[in-house]
Amino acid sequence: MKKVIVTGGAGFIGSHTIVQLHAAGYSPIVVDTFVNSDRRIIGRLERIVGQKIPTYEVDCCDRDAVEGVLQREADVLGVIHFAAHKAVGASVKNPLDYFRNNLGSLGSVLEAMLGSGVKLFVFSSSCTVYGQPDTLPVTETSPIKAAESPYGRTKQMCEDIINDVVASGADLRAVTLRYFNPVGAHPSALIGELPLGTPENLVPYITQTAVGLRERLTVFGNDYPTSDGTCVRDYIHVLDLASAHVRALAWLQARTGAPPVNEVFNVGTGRGTSVLEAITAFEKVSGTKLNYTMGSRRPGDVIETYADVTKAQEQLQWRAKLSIEDAMADAYRWQLALEANPL
Helix, strand or coil, X not given: CEEEEXXXXXXXXXXXXXXXXXXXXXXXXXXXXXXXXXXXXXXXXHHHHCCCCCEEECCCXXXXXXXXXXXXXXXXXXXXXXXXXXXXXXXXXXXXXXXXXXXXXXXXXXHHHHHHCCCEEEEEEEHHHXXXXXXXXXXXXXXXXXXXXXXXXXXXXXXXXXXXXXXXXXXXXXXXXXXXXXXXXXXXXXXXXXXXXCCCCHHHHHHHHHCCCCXXXXXXXXXXXXXXXXXXXXXEEHHHHHHHHHHHHHHHHCCCCCCCEEEEEEECCCCCEEHHHHHHXXXXXXXXXXXXXXXXXXXXXXXXXXXXXXXXXXXXXXXXXXCHHHHHHHHHHHHHHHHHCCC
């Protein structure tokens, strides 16, 4: 089987991508520090796919350790790189931690790949690279604006690093996926978003409030120039997002022998949903009235953004299939399962 290293493979998006890779005939290998994830997720992944998953507890900032994995797992086809700190709010509070980890891990992984002859690379980027866009929907040619947070800035800088490595003539074929707002969970309720401590993202805060782990949800700002005054995002089901990584890898495989490349694709639904609309969707599918209040704006938040996904549809033959209601139902099922059977 075709071996694929998945850094951050025990995390939210990484774990769902492990499942999709296995279903597509690849042999995924997890590399994770388990600093921002739970190692017990591996056992749950193995229950879903029905077999053992090779797992290495490795810090991706350690180039020698990453290269050791690539050498031990001979004939690795490619690397999907998720391992990064990702919370906008936390990056505002701890910018140096974000620069050290996100830039350092990318550099180490690329060096290890080039040293081991692994040529295919899929990078986890973000719509935050666009900042506050001038026009909507956002296309891949939309201007890269000043980032609204250190997290967004690290993603911009990581994209620059990949571009520079490819431009140097290094034997690397890369796809950079700029995804919008991943939500939802696997329908088995065995894996899902598992924030450590207080959630930074909207949906886990919604589900934790619904089951009583949080007293109430605060909506950060209701005076934005949007339809209902709350921020607008493109919420994509994590299963759809995971499938985009599989399609990106297949696209790169088809380019084996072609010149080095770094192609960028937006990954979203192409639809904007406000925070209040997301809350309404949750209340609809769960039958639960959510306790929420309006608060002040949060530093680092973009007002409104959603994707133009034409390029991914045409070149990757990929499109999102699941709705915000699907995502909310799966996320709530996951939260209820955690309450009944904690990790």
